[in-house]
Amino acid sequence: MPRPEKIRLGEILVQQKLLSEEQLQFALAEQKRTGRKLGRVFIENGFVTEEQISGALAKQLNIPYINLKFFNINSALVRLLQESQARRYRAIVLEEKAGTLMVGTADPTDLYAYDELSRLLKSNISLAVVNEGELLQAIDRIYRRTEEITDFARELEQELGDGNVDFGALGLAAGLEEAPIVKLLQSVFDDATQVRASDIHIEPQAERLQIRFRIDGVLHMQTEADIKIASSLALRLKLMADLDISEKRLPQDGRFAIKVRQQQIDVRISTMPTQFGESVVMRLLNQSGGMLKLDSIGMPPAMAKKFRAIINRPNGLVLVTGPTGSGKTTTLYGALAELNTLERKLITVEDPVEYRLPGINQVQINDKIELSFARVLRSALRQDPDVVLVGEMRDQETAQIGMRAALTGHLVLSTLHTNDAVSTPIRLMDMGVPRYMMATSLQAVLAQRLVRVICESCAQAHELTPAEHEWLKLELADTVDSRRYLHGRGCSHCNGTGYRGRTGVYEMLEMTRAVADAANHEDPAQFLKIAQAEMGGHTLRRHAVALAVMGKTTVSEAMRISNQFDD
Numbered sequence: 001m002p003r004p005e006k007i008r009l010g011e012i013l014v015q016q017k018l019l020s021e022e023q024l025q026f027a028l029a030e031q032k033r034t035g036r037k038l039g040r041v042f043i044e045n046g047f048v049t050e051e052q053i054s055g056a057l058a059k060q061l062n063i064p065y066i067n068l069k070f071f072n073i074n075s076a077l078v079r080l081l082q083e084s085q086a087r088r089y090r091a092i093v094l095e096e097k098a099g100t101l102m103v104g105t106a107d108p109t110d111l112y113a114y115d116e117l118s119r120l121l122k123s124n125i126s127l128a129v130v131n132e133g134e135l136l137q138a139i140d141r142i143y144r145r146t147e148e149i150t151d152f153a154r155e156l157e158q159e160l161g162d163g164n165v166d167f168g169a170l171g172l173a174a175g176l177e178e179a180p181i182v183k184l185l186q187s188v189f190d191d192a193t194q195v196r197a198s199d200i201h202i203e204p205q206a207e208r209l210q211i212r213f214r215i216d217g218v219l220h221m222q223t224e225a226d227i228k229i230a231s232s233l234a235l236r237l238k239l240m241a242d243l244d245i246s247e248k249r250l251p252q253d254g255r256f257a258i259k260v261r262q263q264q265i266d267v268r269i270s271t272m273p274t275q276f277g278e279s280v281v282m283r284l285l286n287q288s289g290g291m292l293k294l295d296s297i298g299m300p301p302a303m304a305k306k307f308r309a310i311i312n313r314p315n316g317l318v319l320v321t322g323p324t325g326s327g328k329t330t331t332l333y334g335a336l337a338e339l340n341t342l343e344r345k346l347i348t349v350e351d352p353v354e355y356r357l358p359g360i361n362q363v364q365i366n367d368k369i370e371l372s373f374a375r376v377l378r379s380a381l382r383q384d385p386d387v388v389l390v391g392e393m394r395d396q397e398t399a400q401i402g403m404r405a406a407l408t409g410h411l412v413l414s415t416l417h418t419n420d421a422v423s424t425p426i427r428l429m430d431m432g433v434p435r436y437m438m439a440t441s442l443q444a445v446l447a448q449r450l451v452r453v454i455c456e457s458c459a460q461a462h463e464l465t466p467a468e469h470e471w472l473k474l475e476l477a478d479t480v481d482s483r484r485y486l487h488g489r490g491c492s493h494c495n496g497t498g499y500r501g502r503t504g505v506y507e508m509l510e511m512t513r514a515v516a517d518a519a520n521h522e523d524p525a526q527f528l529k530i531a532q533a534e535m536g537g538h539t540l541r542r543h544a545v546a547l548a549v550m551g552k553t554t555v556s557e558a559m560r561i562s563n564q565f566d567d
Helices: 009-015 021-034 038-044 050-061 083-089 111-121 132-142 146-160 167-172 180-194 227-240 301-311 328-339 373-381 396-407 424-430 435-441 466-482 513-519 524-535 540-549 555-562
Strands: 091-097 100-105 124-129 199-204 208-215 218-226 252-260 263-274 277-286 316-321 346-350 361-364 387-390 411-416 442-454 459-461 486-488 499-510
Touching: 009 021, 009 038, 009 050, 021 038, 038 050, 050 124, 083 091, 083 111, 083 132, 091 111, 091 132, 100 111, 111 124, 146 180, 146 218, 146 227, 180 199, 180 208, 180 218, 180 227, 180 252, 180 263, 180 277, 199 227, 208 227, 218 227, 227 252, 227 263, 227 277, 301 316, 301 328, 301 442, 301 499, 316 328, 316 396, 328 346, 328 387, 328 411, 328 442, 346 373, 373 387, 373 396, 387 396, 396 411, 396 435, 396 442, 411 424, 424 435, 424 442, 424 524, 435 442, 435 513, 442 486, 442 540, 442 555, 466 540, 466 555, 499 524, 499 540, 513 524, 540 555
Parallel strands: 100 124, 316 411, 316 442, 346 361, 346 387, 387 411
Antiparallel strands: 091 100, 199 208, 199 277, 208 218, 252 263, 263 277, 442 499, 459 486
């Protein structure tokens, strides 16, 4: 293709009636004042979208506009450019035809970038327009650190030799940033952040050390290395978390903060002695992303409206239930974000404090000094709070204090490990909570799970298996065959899994007068019957089926989370 000409973005958008002259003049003045790119000023002020800018440029220059969300990227072609080059010139190699490379770029009018890309690729190139946001996400996804991590692991293995290393000295050594162990860990954290991993597992086996990432709730192998480096990694991480590096026989927990790719990450670390060495698991908590709001966690609109009304009541107990990793904390933090106003005092009692929330008093439990949930909760109630969040109701004492607080003018939010909403009041009574206290203080129970979302870049029609067909018939009866179901075939956007991201599955039991009266009687069967009638069939299973019918998740994924609470 001929070398592109320099054109004025603002004039193009005005010509195509996407922008007014007044908006252009405002943006030019803002650009001069702040030094930001003109296109970014347009987008941040809501004048145009990124897609409109890309489409306008493509139309003006008569070149293709490619939506990277639906383009199956060839990672081998992408790597013809080094990561630093791709980021510098905002470009990605998309395909090769007849000796010409098609390069997607966020700014096809950048003449210098065009010349440099031609020189670096040593080939004829043709340009296509892509959205900058999608381009940067693709670069993050493709330029994984797998080979780099393996190389650093080998370098560390060579440095250790026979393993006679003073790790205490290593933690204090000058120029530590160049040490192979530090470079290895930095690459591991970089890669985990790029692929949106929630946890890093470093697990010594009989002959190898394996490093796995949990992505969208499922573990994936990252790399394997020589077992010799296992103790080195564990000790270095203990130093970072200020744990006892001489203690290898007992589990330890701690935390530390790191900055990865301009993001502030809090790392919760847990070590455990195993047969072949210390297993280390790290939970990554991104403090830069902000809290998810109730409207964005997947709760059905009608349920979200009812839940929002309940948490805005002046007093009462609201419980969120589900197994570990089902998103309970995210839901509670979403509720806190809505309740966090100048007129309210909020106190949280957590173990551990996962996210730091501005304007909220957060207390970390510490059993070593007998700072328990019950003890902190008693003190918190003397701090004149309006809302109290108790991380978990682990025992009878904590549950009773929380319920008394709910009865005396406080809104109390907490979690409990139960399978579904209707069994939660019975669980409270099993813990020793008096029936009258539970019936009068409990306002609602929200039960939830997380399901993986089908990757929109590779979603395609799915033919039901006999087992899936029979399972769906329980909810959909004879309408099963009239619906359309999807699955992801696997692509570069989802690392071949067919899934990208997760969403919530919910059911809610509101403690109405009828349910509260039933809870006051001794017959559990009668209570369950009335509670299930109150829910009107809006169960976890039904919500999971609805997501499958909508094409948000697969039928197998809906079945997987439903089997967690089926009899």
